[in-house]
Amino acid sequence: MDSAERLIASMQELLWERGYSGTSPRAVQKMADVGQGSMYHHFQGKADLAVAAEHLMGRELQTQINERLSSGATTVDKIAAFLTIDEHVLRGCRLGRLVQDTEVASNDELRAPIQTMFVWIQQNIASTLEDGRSNGEIRPDANIEALAATILAVRQGAYVLARAAQSEEPFRKAADGLIEMLTHGVCV
């Protein structure tokens, strides 16, 4: 990896670990083993480098999500796979965590890659549900768009609950509850 690549990889790591405001250019340079001048040669500044890191995150997440949403026999299995716990639950969602930072939310350049990814994920969940509807697994009158938003929200919210508890248990519970609702409904 060259300097620029190492800078992006380090920024990505630190964004996940410490958030945007909590990540200093210094720390990125140190982790990447790259000098200050070098960083400001390759990137305009902290925000510019962070955007590059966000784009890399997005590409990695797309791969992961595609794998999960295409695993499993039934539609519910696919959604369950999407909600499967991974090794990083307590670190939070790489993208979702970032957008809680006011500096990120109020800067369109930093926010755009996150919003784009969320839209992409929702569309993929929606098309998984559509397939299920064609198969006859999903009710014909289901509001696919709303359901996709709910499913993504459960994952994002489950990360938050797990972080507050410093335990993976609330994540699992929230996922279980969603699967139950998808399969059985709740009302008599």
Next chain:
Amino acid sequence: MDSAERLIASMQELLWERGYSGTSPRAVQKMADVGQGSMYHHFQGKADLAVAAEHLMGRELQTQINERLSSGATTVDKIAAFLTIDEHVLRGCRLGRLVQDTEVASNDELRAPIQTMFVWIQQNIASTLEDGRSNGEIRPDANIEALAATILAVRQGAYVLARAAQSEEPFRKAADGLIEMLTHGVCV
């Protein structure tokens, strides 16, 4: 309001607006119109003042949530009220946002009040669902605990989606999807 109360109110406001790491004692003092020496007289430091602010937040949230979970005729109406949009959706959840901050998540004194509130909320949702089960509104075999976790996760996640989009729409959609799942289920 005396100095200490103004400090707590200001810290609360700034925690919501800028998060913990993003809030400096300076800024709090300025908003509260209180000098530096005064702040360090009343509180041990930034974290100590933040904990006081978190406790105040918790008390306010309990009132709001009690109101919502007791409004509405049916159990689903009550859950829908819990998921009703409020005027502050784009600012995020006061508690959920905080715990995304690494400094908060890794400091037990700062994290505890948040976790306590989440547990309290889940218990209140659970007992609302229990009532519905007694009424015959909710399936007897429903996994109440998991459903409560899911419902709270939807609210938390919906905040995240709204912030990423800088729009209240995803929040509404996620809530709609949840209500649909509660009432009809999704699978044929």
Next chain:
DNA sequence: GTCTATATGATGATAGAC
């Protein structure tokens, strides 16, 4: 109980040599 002065280190960024 509140004030000002000060300490110590980090922040994000620039300047200019090599």
Next chain:
DNA sequence: GTCTATCATCATATAGAC
């Protein structure tokens, strides 16, 4: 393309006068 030196500003906190 990378380096070191430097900048102005902010962070959190303490010291000691009033």
